Amino acid sequence: MPPRTPASTAPSRKTPAPRAPRSPRRRPSRTSGRSAAFSPLRLLFKLIVLVAAVAGLAAAAVAWMPIPLASSPLDFHIERGSSLKSVARQVNEAGVKVPPLALEMLGRVTRSASMIKAGSYEVHEGVTLWALLAKLTRGDTSQGELAVIEGWTFRQLRDKLDAHPDLRHDTAGLSDADLLRRLEIPESHPEGLFLPDTYLFDKRSSDIELLRRAYKAMQTRLAQEWPLRDAGLPYRSPYEALIMASIVEKETGRAEDRPMVAAVFVNRLRRGMLLQTDPSVIYGMGSAFEGNIRRRDLLTDTPYNTYTRPGLTPTPIALPGTAALRAALHPAASEALYFVARGDGSSQFSATLDEHNQAVNRYILKRAPQ
Template identity: 55%
Template sequence: MKKLFLMLIVMPVLIGLTAAAGFMYWSSQPVFIGDTAIEFTIRPGSGVRSLSHQLQESGLPVQPLMFEILARLSGKASRLKAGSYELESGKTPVELLEKIANGEFSQGTLAIIEGWTFSQMRKAVDAHPALQHDTKGVSDVELLKKIGVPYQAAEGLFFPDTYLFAKGSSDLQLYQQAYAMMSKRLDDAWATRSSGLPYKNAYEVLIMASIVEKETGQKSERSLISAVFSNRLKTGMLLQTDPTVIYGMGDAYQGKIYKRDLLTDTPYNTYTRAGLPPTPIALPGLASLTAAANPARSDALYFVARGDGSSHFSTNLSEHNQAVNKYQRNIRSK
């Protein structure tokens, strides 16, 4: 009777110790061993039990009950975050739990290229498979409202860069990030601008930066091209820059620009209208913003492409015409 009594006491303890040892062993072993990481997504509003089953449904060889127990025993059951993740080979259930509790989301990347139009940026964002497309089909004006931008035209307002984001995050967040970055870069450029510029505000510098971005063949010439346009504005000359005409043509532009295009008036035709166009014509990078705010010290009023990516700058029309005859043989290349 005494031995039976001891067995009734000892056996549950031994079973408990064995179970605890097995649980500890399980939690410290790799979830899987393989050549590639496994992607999985936790749905918003998921409780720990639902989450544990989602892991298994995503292809992770995790025992849902064991993972739920691990989360509850660790005190992290209420801290698990919805989102997209990747688990690498060799990671343990404990490390998996830490990843979800810390919100270590898997990241996507998107490169926004200097000189792109906003339309090109939108196409790239809309096509990215790792983003949640909350702006697809929304007008540019409505998109700006959604992210709290106080402008009616989106062109030029977003900084071209390579952006990292959590996979599955809203594309609105990416637009907000790109807008905030451009706002900061533009504010810095305006705060450090040269004196005597023909611009009333930072937005006009942004417009000029977009023109410089599209006109520049070599990065080293940005400040000289900026100087030409700045000098033209100061003297009341027309800017006469082909990229603005092309932008105003929209879908009608098919790779070539003709004399009739230069004579056809649009709000962006700087051959028919004085001053700056009404909005930027592209997304300018940092170098173009800096050049627009700090043009080179130069009296040049003209420039023409040499055909090798560089430009010839002239201070008078006679010299410019000679350069055109020399480098372009009177054939417009843009």
């Protein structure tokens, strides 16, 4: 058995000597060196953001607060082509007590400066700056209204225009001839050229513009209706149809009688008979008419006296509506040559003079039939 090696001489694994602990690397402080130099800028940035936020909240509060008004409702007008600055000034001067700079700044922030529309506006108590700007950019203008009535004369129409509080009276002082020139209307007489209707308009817009619209509306209506007329009518032009329509308008008591009234006058024209219509005589009398037409008036010759002159009157005698125009272009199929008022708004139509005389006795003279 081999001899044992003494423990002192036996080989052994050496345990590595412990390492000396490393000193930790020192990282640069966040508040030192280059970063530390930026802390004032960061603070300034935060301050700017805070100020902007406060200003935004303040602006929002102002935008949603009711604006004091000089009166309620309050009307104001924005001129065409106005800049945002000018709009803000016009609104303030009209009595909307908002600082012009506030409206101007809100318009620029919302990028709506170029969207504001000209026209007349109406605001009420409680309106806010935001609502005001929205109204201006939508073009939510306040409107006036004028009802032009069938059977009015042009003189009556001008009187209504002159008295309307929501219109700008640019026609004041103009003669009828001057007005036709301003409107570039080729006819020499204005009667009958304007279509009766209800017209809406921006407040403080010109009465000339309203007349222009009414004239164009009548021209459009004539262009639509004239090609559809019945064959064989005794009119040489749309203007003559307009003259007939005005006579029908003035002679009709009830709407359903219009085609028959038109038939009477068309039949008379075809036979070469005098029209003998009182409204034309009254029109020719002008201001001399005092409410009653007398026999001597029927015998006094004027260009509009259809008892003394054959054919149509030289111009319309009133403003005819669409229904009267259509009746003139589509008269009833009838042989009637006469009519007389029954006293209830309707008319009695007759084909012979004998029938007509009986109707006169019954409805005008109140005599019992023979």
